[in-house]
Amino acid sequence: MNTELPAALHRQLQADSELSLPDYDVLVQLTDTAEARVRVLDLARALRWERSRLSHHIKRMENRGLVRREEVPGDGRGAFVVLTPAGRRTIEQAAPAHVRAVRRLIFDAVGEEELAALGAVLDKVLARLDEGAELPGV
Amino acid sequence: MNTELPAALHRQLQADSELSLPDYDVLVQLTDTAEARVRVLDLARALRWERSRLSHHIKRMENRGLVRREEVPGDGRGAFVVLTPAGRRTIEQAAPAHVRAVRRLIFDAVGEEELAALGAVLDKVLARLDEGAELPGV
DNA sequence: CCTGCATAGTTGACGTATCACCTAATACCT
DNA sequence: AGGTATTAGGTGATACGTCAACTATGCAGG
Numbered sequence: 001m002n003t004e005l006p007a008a009l010h011r012q013l014q015a016d017s018e019l020s021l022p023d024y025d026v027l028v029q030l031t032d033t034a035e036a037r038v039r040v041l042d043l044a045r046a047l048r049w050e051r052s053r054l055s056h057h058i059k060r061m062e063n064r065g066l067v068r069r070e071e072v073p074g075d076g077r078g079a080f081v082v083l084t085p086a087g088r089r090t091i092e093q094a095a096p097a098h099v100r101a102v103r104r105l106i107f108d109a110v111g112e113e114e115l116a117a118l119g120a121v122l123d124k125v126l127a128r129l130d131e132g133a134e135l136p137g138v
Numbered sequence: 139m140n141t142e143l144p145a146a147l148h149r150q151l152q153a154d155s156e157l158s159l160p161d162y163d164v165l166v167q168l169t170d171t172a173e174a175r176v177r178v179l180d181l182a183r184a185l186r187w188e189r190s191r192l193s194h195h196i197k198r199m200e201n202r203g204l205v206r207r208e209e210v211p212g213d214g215r216g217a218f219v220v221l222t223p224a225g226r227r228t229i230e231q232a233a234p235a236h237v238r239a240v241r242r243l244i245f246d247a248v249g250e251e252e253l254a255a256l257g258a259v260l261d262k263v264l265a266r267l268d269e270g271a272e273l274p275g276v
Numbered sequence: 277c278c279t280g281c282a283t284a285g286t287t288g289a290c291g292t293a294t295c296a297c298c299t300a301a302t303a304c305c306t
Numbered sequence: 307a308g309g310t311a312t313t314a315g316g317t318g319a320t321a322c323g324t325c326a327a328c329t330a331t332g333c334a335g336g
Contacts, residue, residue, distance in 0.1 A: 001260045002140030004186070004267050007294090022322075040285065048142070053323055055286055060321075077284040077331045109266040110259055117255045121248055122139045128247040129142055145324090160292075178315065191293055193316055198291075215301045215314040 005105065012101045017094035018064075022057060024098060027066065027083065027091040036083035037070065043081055066090060143243065150239045155232035156202075160195060162236060165204065165221065165229040174221035175208065181219055204228060 010021040019027070029046050030036050038046075044054045058081055061067045066087035072078035110118070148159040157165070167184050168174050176184075182192045196219055199205045204225035210216035248256070 001264055001267075002144065005263060006140065008267055010294095020321080041283090050324070051285065052287085052325080056323080059286090072284095075284080075332075077329095079285065105266050106263060109262045114255065114259050114262075117252065118259045121252050121256045124247045124252075125143060125244060126139055128243050129139075129146055148324095158291075179313090188294075189315065190295080190317085194292080194294095197316090210314095213302075213314080215299095217315065 008105065009098070009101055013094060013098055016097045017090060019090060019094050023061060023066065024091065024094065026054075026057065026061065026081075027087060030067065030081065030083040031088065031091060036088070037080045039072070040079050040081060061087075146243065147236070147239055151232060151236055154235045155228060157228060157232050161199060161204065162229070162232065164192075164195065164199065164219075165225060168205065168219065168221040169226065169229060174226070175218045177210070178217050178219060199225075 006021055013019050013021055013024055025047055026043070029043055030038060040054060040058070041051065043049075044051050047054065049057075058067060058069065062069065065084060067081050068084055070080040070082050072080055107115070144159055151157050151159060151162055163185055164181070167181055168176060178192060178196070179189065181187075182189050185192065187195075196205060196207065200207065203222060205219050206222055208218040208220050210218055245253070
């Protein structure tokens with residue numbers, strides 16, 4: 001399921017818009033903030049992505065005109081990622097169908113109490129992952 | 139979780155062997171069959187992979203000497219994927235630590251009845267995915 | 277000031293995944 | 307047999323992710 005569910009959502013997005021699932025995740029983060037402007041590191045944390053991955057992805061999205069980078073006044077190292085008007089238009093156009101797809105594939109299928117049980121299980125495994133972050137000793 | 143759990147298992151495999159998680163999955167399928175020899179299409183179905191993906195992956199594994207292709211006597215189009223001795227050695231050496239990691243991250247954390255609940259939820263969503271295979275209408 | 281270290285972010289190389297398309301062999305149908 | 311459709315599998319282009327290494331700025335202690 002952890003491959004086929006994202007794959008299905010990805011295909012739906014591609015069919016209805018020019019966005020990939022990761023594109024969508026990035027844009028959601030940006031629209032969720034007041035200024036549609038986020039520091040790269042904060043964005044990486046919110047998405048639980050590596051900085052490197054985000055950097056590559058932002059570059060691709062920048063080439064397509066969905067976002068752009070901007071300098072940070074106080075800190076010469078930092079960078080903002082900023083939603084462009086085109087980016088905003090794109091996600092606003094793509095969101096409804098995506099939300100419907102998520103509802104149809106998950107929430108219509110599962111039921112509330114099951115969902116809670118699922119959440120509990122996932123949290124436990126995530127906690128395991130965090131505590132054993134230095135895995136390779138097993 | 140669907141990104142970080144595979145990522146953790148992947149890192150563990152890489153640390154303890156020269157295998158990636160997909161490599162491991164392929165090798166498991168091969169060792170699970172009597173002759174360590176499987177038709178490409180059967181392998182793709184068992185892994186729930188696209189033929190194309192499998193073809194690319196087999197080529198990479200072939201270059202590393204883990205598997206090799208073999209002709210099918212009756213059918214000039216087909217191909218077997220065959221486990222090489224090196225491939226067998228590699229997976230036998232890698233499996234114990236991987237099994238331990240899976241147990242530690244999942245089965246130690248979750249508990250039997252929760253696991254059953256999890257399975258039920260995943261099955262429902264998978265059923266949704268199959269029935270709505272022609273998604274993009276939403 | 278200046279040396280050293282930490283932080284923010286980028287880059288290049290490489291493995292992986294998908295898509296659209298291609299080739300060759302087989303099956304089917306008359 | 308001859309023509310068409312189907313099936314098995316492979317390929318090239320491109321996007322995605324990770325790792326290791328890099329640049330440049332900031333910052334702290336002497």
